Amino acid sequence: MSGPFRLAEGGTRLDRGRPIGFSLDGKRFTGFAGDTLASALLASGVRLVGRSFKRHRPRGLLTAGPEEPNALLRVERGPGRVDPNSRATLVELVPGLAASTQNAWPSVRFDAGAIFDRFAGHLAAGFYYKTFFRPGWAWHRLFEPAIRRVAGLGRAPEAPDPDRYLHRHVHCDLLIVGGGPAGLRAARRAARAGARVILADERPAPGGGLADTGTAGPRIAGETAAAWLAGLVAELDRAGEVVRLDRTTAQALHPSGYALLLERVSDHLREPDPRLPRERLWKVRPRAVLLATGAIERPLLFPDNDRPGILLAGAARAFLARQAVLPGRDLVVAAFDDSAYAAALELARAGARVHAIVDPRPEPGWAARTAAEAGLRVLAGWAPVGSEGGPGLRAVRLAPLDAKGRPEARGERTIPCDALLVSGGWTPAVQLWAQAGGAVAWDEAAAAFLPTRGPSWLAVAGAAAGARTLGEALAQADRAVDRLLAGLGFTPEAEPLPPIEEPEPARALPPWATPELWRRDPKATFVDFQNDVSVADLEGAVREGFSAPEHAKRWTTAGMATDQGKTAQPTALALLAASSVRPLEELAPTTMRPPWTPTSFGALAGVHRSDLFRPIRTTPLHGWAAAKGAIFEDVGHWKRPTAFPRPGESLEAAVARECRAVRTGVGLLDASTLGAFDVQGEDAASFLERIWTIDVADLPVGRCRYGLVLKDDGTVLDDGVVCRLAPNRFLLSTTTGGAARLHAWLERWAQTEWPELEVWITPVTEGRAVIAVQGPQSRLLLRRAVSGVDLSAKAFPHMAWREGWIGGVPVRIFRVSFTGELGFELHVPASRAEEVVETLERLAPDLEPTPYGIEAMHLLRLEKGYILVGHETDGTITPRDLGLERLLSSKKDFVGKRSLELPEHRSADRPRLVGLLPVDPTALPSVGGQLVERAEPGTPSLGRVSSAGRSPTLGRTIALGLVRADRARPGTRLLVYAADRPAIEVELCSPCFLDPEGARLRG
Template sequence: MSARRILKPSVQVEAGNTVSFEFDGQQYQGLKGDTLASALLVNGVKALARSYKYGRLRGIMSAGAEEPNALVQLEKGAFSTPNVKATQAELYQGLIAERTSGRPSLHFDYKGMIGSVGKAMMPPGFYSKTFKWPPKLWPTYENVIRQFAGFGSTPEVGDAEWYDHLHHYVDVLVVGGGLAGLQSALNVAENGLKVLLVDEQAQLGGWLLSDASSRFDGISGAEYAASLAEKLKQHQNVTVLTRTTAFALHDHNLIQAVELLQDHLPLGQRNPDQPRQRLHRIRADKVILASGAIERPLVFGNNDTPGVFTVSAAQTYLNRYGVLLGDKIVICGNNDEIYLAARDLAQAGAEVIVADVRSRSSIPAYISKQVKVHLATGIAQVNAGKGQVHGVELIDLKSGGKQSVACEVVLSSGGLSPTVHLYCHDTSRPLWDAEKMAFVVPDKYENCKPTVCNVGAVTGSKTWQQTLAQTADILKAFLADRGIQADIEMPKVVEEKHQAMELAVRLPDGKPAGKGAKAFVDYQNDVTAEDIKITIQENYRHIEHVKRYTAFGFGTEQGKLSSVNSFILTAEAMGVPVEQVSTTTYRPAYTPVSLGVLAGLDAGDTFDPERITAMHESHVARGAEFEPVGQWLRPWYFPKASEDIHAAVNRECLAARNGVGVMDASTLGKIQIDGPDAREFLNRIYSNAWSKLEPGKCRYGLMLDENGMVMDDGVTACVSEEQFYMTTTTGGAARVLSWLELWHQSEWPDLKVWMTSVTDHWGTIAVVGPKSRQVLQKLCNDIDFSAEAFPFMEWKAGTVAGLPARVFRVSFSGELAYEINVEAGYGHYLWEQVIAAGAEFDITPYGTETMHVLRAEKGFIIVGQDTDGSVTPIDLGMGWAVGMKKPFSFLGKRSLARSDTARSDRKHLVGLFPQDTNTVIPEGAQIVADANIKVPEAGGYDPKVPLLGHITSSYYSAFLGRSIAMAVITDGRNRIGQTLYAFSQGKLIPFTVADSSVFVDAKGERQHG
């Protein structure tokens, strides 16, 4: 028979409250309070997935976050969520779930067809051994591997829900809502401390909810948990967050936790005004880690067959969800939990056989005669067929004799593995305790970390009595450490006694090595016990190497079921103690975390601060297309009618060269530098001299880092003897200000100088082109704009369109140009006045793309595009901007004298002409000298061919009627006139190295007017 519902008073599902849902296109019904896993099991759904490597059918194995197999895709469209564990998904009306593996279907799977040849095709490290040659096929290999990976699909439309963040500051954070966690939170709160308790489940209680036999002050575990939960709910010092998983514990006791606020609600009942999930960032003086333990399964042949579970999963499904997994059950283990489970299952009506691997002295008295017990017996293998359990082959561990037993469910328990993940997130390691047969964390207060103490099963406690005693000791010591003398009251517990365990992982199958059925250690990544042996034989001996070579502990399971078994098997294969092998590194996140909740409200329009200038609405009204630049939303180009970007940019460029154009330049970084030592400060920051710059004059400067490489550039104006006005690149403004403050505060604190960011204070309009002077003369009567009175690289104060303004005669286009600066609030008004004044000259607004073309025609660089952190001013042909002979040092000066930096054959910035005048070479294209290189069929690049450099800027120039480009090329200035080739997308594009990177007005006559 299949699983069936056994309802009793302790279960958390609501009898009669039916919930309809869909899985893989089939309709089913469950009860309110079910998880998707419990509902599928009671409906007889045993197989949910196909395994990663071998395509083997897999079913639900556990009941919590440790589940390795049952990954599902929940919902569709804008609500689609991949890789949710069915064991953690709460059932709700109308839920839609799909499998995430099995192609083309779950029961007819391509990978499953490889069957017996799978081991030969995919041994340990198969991805390193199998797919290296021929190199050109790697893209094909990669695509196939990704198709067969067996995980969910990224949603194809935007998320319909939203997420937020919340910060907490508390005295104590308790992680875990089991017995130890509940007692810790209550006792600490009653002693006056502010407490936050988080637990990943919807109902507090942990294992108390699954233990049907123990009594606490005379009531059941579930009732006792409910009573503690109610006390916490009423306590003014306590905040309780259920459905909240602490997934990371960082330095300084910063804990991150995700709360699922609406994931358990039907889509139609979710409140759009509330977030779906919330990320909690918690700062706590002390973290009490009560994260419990996870039962680890035994390893035996075909232990991945649907119908094989952990013992604790069967108890949870029965006692919490009222689901009896089957009528004929075999239980195998090395601890007394197998007998408690046998009693519960037998009382529910199942026929139970227990195979105890220990040679124990007696069978517990509470085991009825209906339960058959075999001592010193293990499971050799599961007998499977058609994707489900048919029976098991038991093996006598003393004689080696075997017997077959018919059953439909197999349960196993190899002991408990404390959930130490959070404890280890700061690189701490748990220690192997041979008596507890587990990797544990300190259980005494004096041995705990200063900021974290541990209580309950995470320390290796195996009984309720041990847990309560250890928790009481920790709490007394913790409170005493804070000057609080407290009496810790704990309940009276009645529980069954437990006999000692015997360490067991891989059960023998009585067959020669490598000849038996596959025995899996990691179910999600198809790692077998034999794989670990092979890895050791191939001389991978560090546990981190073993992990990566076999791939155990990867994926969403993160080693919760597999890691400790893998450590023990590695130790056995190496013939060393388990403690010598130790553990791998546990890292955040403990369980999968959605990208949405990590982003929170930083999504869509709020992903990054969106900065707009005062002229923005004018740009919108004129149909501008925008691009983000350093958080600023800048006009990209202004299309007219049906123009595409190319037509619009060509028109804008010609207008600026032949008539007049106007650009919003407000986004340029602007830093005001004040103080009697301002000149000296600039001398040290810039590579050229500033001592003699007079008020009213401007100078272009290059800013270098300590290595002598260009990091920013801009024009700085002298306002007065003790005040300068520096401009930077739009994207570099914040970085430059931080750079100035760094050097002033850490290296030159004696200089009397201070910096103020004034980027937002000024609105800047660049009026560019041969007719720009005429436009300014219409707007301003108190400035003489003649070339003699107002020469290039000067600035003047005056009144423009009735507004106090600073007018700079500078140019980033190589044309006669002026930059008008007014208080930012007047920017919109001034823009409209400039447009009106220039109407008779057909003034044309232009955007950043046109700006790029104009400056490239003039050979002006853009830092970060034509430079990459490895380019000096000399490489750029801008030695004129470096004062190596000036009597003071500047940042980067010493580095420019290094032998490598000073050599003459470095990469140089040069101009180039594509031989096909209409071909615009893709930026980033690599440059080679040989036209006869072999172009790989896959479109890749032959690594044996020397690369000379790359294209940094490339455009079509409407003014020149041809394409142009700039590039950094090895020994470029000595290659003038040579034909070289740009390699891009499998094609070679010939070009000629130009004798200059200045394509328009090499003598500068246009900008001087």
């Protein structure tokens, strides 16, 4: 029913009562609940599941787990629910699931890209680097777009993801990664000792590799493996303080012990409760971590070792145990490791015809003898030397090896088969161990990198620590968990290990130990299946001089695919050692980075998307501005009005109108976002003296002073106005964007450098609203609204502040200006802001107070040549560069002062702030454009444009720039050069374009 390769009975995970329809490339298939996409395809006889990344070779399933390099499919579960690059081995079957193959056109069977395989010689590693680097322009315009069309894995989904993803933050005593026998036993010991345990297992059901063993598996305390595992799991599930998570992958383990677990909550459910998230990311702070992450089986190296139908022996065993699927009817087994014999026995008992087991090891061990006694044909001293078929496997070529390991051509035999099971031994999964900062060292006996020294809170047990038998794994688990529990203050009780009936395995022969096999046809012998890296590529890397592991990895891309080379290591490293004639132990393996398997963006983002992506800050006048037709833009986290275009009015026209209103009448700006700090204390004045460049001590109460804040290297950090509210109390008004930075800066000096000063710094930005009232008629407007303040020029001069009332609202009025006009800023309680601004509008309909936005604000200050921190400054600019020497007090020390005396800050090649007048008054220079003498390649840059705009007041374009001081003479003409635009000629002038005497300001 559900496929020709499905057995009539068996399958630990299968629910035969629930058939499930699904499709691959539009073709319909049926599987059962409990199938993975991989097992259902295998049961249906689908061999070809994709084309390889570079050479478009046909590929089939290699594994049954997360390490799968070949079966990467695009999986759709409905609109927006699309996952490219899904491992078919991890996707559990649900009704309606639609999968499609990737990297093939027009179809996976007739793939036009397969032509690339004919040119394998030209597509060797490093091909891109060598071929496409010249001429320079051709990369972006020609080569890259063409390469991107044919290369790449998968397509990104286009519709928004409709699913929900959640994060959970938890603490526990012990986190155990891996629910195999070692992890389960350790969890039970820890639970019995009273520890709070989280046990995370990647698979849908616990038991690890032991759950995949069948009739040839070990017996434990007289029980079958399944019965023994069931008892263990039942006890854990009864224990109160154990959280046992299935389908939960430990994606990252940080050196601090912080772990990220990805739980797949609902993808496998037939009709998930809509309240459930799709995935849940557990952010765990464990006190100790035990890794029982198992091992990954290695494929073998021989010509055409990548043909569909060639798969790992352990994977075949798992498909049989879990889903009662045979990988083929006619099998050959290549056992470089004893575990493959158990697979052969179980598959033979299930009805597959095992035609031969080849084993290159000359001395057959216990496993080989057992297989022979069971009637299987064991060819000791033989190896596979090639495969035939197209695209699926039809036969393997086998040959006996001579005393030197060379295949003897005369004895070669071709055996028809539809599956070849391979095992080159097992690689401990030490990725998380290495991520956490644990060291590994080469162990020749295990033919693997094994964990050595690591953090005290971390331990590793089982196959991940190199255990070869179940007994060894359980003993390791006890030792490891007892050490961790002792460190946490728990005392586990003595508990004997169960008696286990299992053979002692003979030493495996790793795939790289048979050079006569992989040197036969290096271009057709694959190491990293997913990135299509062959033996020839690695040998080529050494020839090119890239013999260091980090270099070879980048040159060949071995280990850089989405599987990070889980089935390719340490084979690739061993081939590198062999090709460069170095001992393997001298090569340090590269560290696999988080995440362990590809992770959805949704899981990482959690609820932080759309409006919850980051905080949105709105001012108390946001509603007023919106009602006035403001269009808003983001300034940091703030929403600020760009401008207030009237119906039918363009943005540019609105900005010009707003500017004219401020220059001729009165404008209103919401300046509530400006950083504000209340600074109090006995030493407040002396503290600010040390921070600000201006004199503060002699500032009278009621007055304000503009100055700069420098870093101690002399560069400008921020600017702002210091207002003295009382002898020991100041208000600082600073920039919007720098407020958080300045807060850190003030606290830092107050707390770390001068803790003896009595000073208290309180950010008060959000407690009040600030309405800037600017323009020649601003005084007229305020006279109608404000009571209790003499607003005359004589009584209330520029850079002073007063307290008064607008209606029943207390208001602090600061006579300051960022426009160059007569102007005031009203500071009012946040809750009364709309009331105040509406009062102003109501009292002066004839004056038409005009709301203006930050575009107009920028233009108005540009006309005056006022600097804007972040435009005219960039972290390298000093006050002298800006022509602001007048703001540097000579009477005191301040942060940054000493550095201004350094010769480097006084040299002639320092930048200098200048005005730039385009010779063509309609041409607008690009901000960031380079100032040069000639628009020719190789011309040195003399500076850059920092701000530019179309001045409505002057009726022309203007700009500010920073030019080498020795070239900053007024009247000099330079060109503004910006990529892909015509050069613009500009004439240097004073940075102040309007009212240089300040008559308007002081009016």
